[in-house]
Structures are given as structure tokens and as C-alpha cells.
Amino acid sequence: MAQTLLAGTTVAEVMAELAELENPKFRAVNTNHGDDHGVNLSQLRAVAKRLKTQQELARELWQTGDTAARLLAILICRPKAFERAELDAMLRDAGTPKVQDWLVNYVVKKNPHVEVLRVAWFADADPVVASAGWALTTDRVAKSPEGLDLAGLLDLIEADLKDAPARLQWAMNHCLAQIGIEHAEHRARALAIGERLEVLKDYPTPPGCTSPFAPIWITEIVSRRQPEAASSSR
Known part of the structure; x- marks a missing residue:
């Protein structure tokens, strides 16, 4: 016991x-x-x-x-x-x-040094450490994107996502999806990058869960939010 x-x-x-x-x-x-x-x-x-x-x-x-x-x-x-x-x-x-x-x-994320760590980890040569930097960047993409170069992030994702080590690839892919979901002005490019690179396209997804394949992920979440936007504008 x-x-x-x-x-x-x-x-x-x-x-x-x-x-x-x-x-x-x-x-x-x-x-x-x-x-x-x-x-x-x-x-x-x-x-x-x-x-x-x-x-x-x-x-x-x-x-x-x-x-x-x-x-x-x-x-x-x-x-x-x-x-x-x-x-x-x-x-x-x-x-x-x-x-x-x-x-x-x-x-x-709750520590006062979060932004300093995000910047340092994002550029780290260790892909596991870099994945933490990308995860914190993804959080900013969703919650406080001011000052982030979203187009520049998409440039990096387009160049490096396909061949990134698994944990870093997952974090970068999440960032790609979050940019597409949260920022309509970058959505078409995010979708196009996902379609071209096909990262996680065949990832096994349980019933009722959203695929991590960025084009599906972006489209699904945006479609869920559209009724909310329509109802709030009435």
C-alpha cells in the first residue's frame, strides 16, 4: 500500500x-x-x-x-x-x-528567464536543445508573436524541416502548423511548405485525433474556429 x-x-x-x-x-x-x-x-x-x-x-x-x-x-x-x-x-x-x-x-514557460532561454536554445547546435527553443517559439507564435520574424521562421522550416532529427523535426513541424493556424497572412505558404515536404504525412493517428501532418492540422483547427468567429460577429 x-x-x-x-x-x-x-x-x-x-x-x-x-x-x-x-x-x-x-x-x-x-x-x-x-x-x-x-x-x-x-x-x-x-x-x-x-x-x-x-x-x-x-x-x-x-x-x-x-x-x-x-x-x-x-x-x-x-x-x-x-x-x-x-x-x-x-x-x-x-x-x-x-x-x-x-x-x-x-x-x-513560467520562469522570468524564458525569453533569454528561448533565444539561446533556438540557436543551439544540439538538436534536442534546439527543439526546446522551437517549442518556446511556437508558444510565442500563438500567444505573443510581436517581434517574431514569422516569414524568417518559415524560411528556416522550409530549409531544414525535412532532414531534421526526430525531436527537432516534431518541434519545427508544430511551429509550422501554429503559424498557419494563427496567422492568416502566412497560411497559404505554411500549407504549401507542408504539402511539399510531406513531413509526418503518414504518421499513424488514432481515431478522433488530429493528424500532425501540417496541412491537415492547419485546415482542421482553422475550420473548427470559423463557426466561433461567425457567431462572435453576430
């Missing part, structure tokens, strides 16, 4: 509970996505809810290098408490896609 973890819990106690939550079936599924842990994420979130925010414990859990512990650390940390260099080191050591994704979305 899992322990009830409260404030003041030690790393050893947390690791013991995570070991109890380990499930070989979950690990097998996660392994197929490049993630080396077997803890159900709903259960992990329940542990985080009991622990609440504990910045020092979060740092200690991160230092274990264990993927489940790092995901828990992300959930109980104070995003604004990290220094820029600390986040840079964490990103470079994140390892698995899930840890990187959560670190970027749950921590870096």
Missing part, C-alpha cells in the same frame, strides 16, 4: 513510493515513446498533490536522475525559483522526451 507523503518527506521515502507505483505494463508503453519509467501519470500527480510545493525536495529528486522522480520534481517545484543557468543545465540533462516536455511547459 502506498505511503501518505506529506511535507518534510525525504527523497528516500518518495523513491520508495515511486517504486511501489512502478507497473511493467506502463513501462512497456512508455518505452515505445522513449520514456524510461513505469508510473501512471495520474498516480504521479496524486503524489504531487499530497506533497504540494517543495522546492528543495524537487531539486533533490531531480538530482536522482530517475525519470519518474524528475517528473514529480517538476510538479512540486517553484518554476520562478530557478536561475537561468540552472534551467539550462536541467534541459541539457533532461534525457527523455516526457521530462523535457514537462520541464519546458510546466517550468520554463
Whole structure:
């Protein structure tokens, strides 16, 4: 039976509970996505809810290098408490896609150094680090595009998307789709780039989900929003 973890819990106690939550079936599924842990994420979130925010414990859990512990650390940390260099080191050591994704979305996006990190990571020679820069750029494309060179981003995508390593390619493709979705003046070009490059065109998409193939993705989301725009103008 899992322990009830409260404030003041030690790393050893947390690791013991995570070991109890380990499930070989979950690990097998996660392994197929490049993630080396077997803890159900709903259960992990329940542990985080009991622990609440504990910045020092979060740092200690991160230092274990264990993927489940790092995901828990992300959930109980104070995003604004990290220094820029600390986040840079964490990103470079994140390892698995899930840890990187959560670190970027749950921590870096809420940190005051986010824009400095976005610019630095975007231009990094390591494609995994660069993928984080592209993810943060995609967020700006959607929420605060002022100052971004959208045409320049499309130039880079058109030149590099096809042959980019998998994680970077996914992030660049997301940016391509977001530009097409959010910015009508660039939509035709975004669609044309997607059609020509055919990146993720044959990606297996479960029923009810939107394909990551940019032309389908753009068209689907824009079509969903059109009724909203029509109704709001009445």
C-alpha cells in the first residue's frame, strides 16, 4: 500500500513510493515513446498533490536522475525559483522526451528567464536543445508573436524541416502548423511548405485525433474556429 507523503518527506521515502507505483505494463508503453519509467501519470500527480510545493525536495529528486522522480520534481517545484543557468543545465540533462516536455511547459514557460532561454536554445547546435527553443517559439507564435520574424521562421522550416532529427523535426513541424493556424497572412505558404515536404504525412493517428501532418492540422483547427468567429460577429 502506498505511503501518505506529506511535507518534510525525504527523497528516500518518495523513491520508495515511486517504486511501489512502478507497473511493467506502463513501462512497456512508455518505452515505445522513449520514456524510461513505469508510473501512471495520474498516480504521479496524486503524489504531487499530497506533497504540494517543495522546492528543495524537487531539486533533490531531480538530482536522482530517475525519470519518474524528475517528473514529480517538476510538479512540486517553484518554476520562478530557478536561475537561468540552472534551467539550462536541467534541459541539457533532461534525457527523455516526457521530462523535457514537462520541464519546458510546466517550468520554463513560467520562469522570468524564458525569453533569454528561448533565444539561446533556438540557436543551439544540439538538436534536442534546439527543439526546446522551437517549442518556446511556437508558444510565442500563438500567444505573443510581436517581434517574431514569422516569414524568417518559415524560411528556416522550409530549409531544414525535412532532414531534421526526430525531436527537432516534431518541434519545427508544430511551429509550422501554429503559424498557419494563427496567422492568416502566412497560411497559404505554411500549407504549401507542408504539402511539399510531406513531413509526418503518414504518421499513424488514432481515431478522433488530429493528424500532425501540417496541412491537415492547419485546415482542421482553422475550420473548427470559423463557426466561433461567425457567431462572435453576430
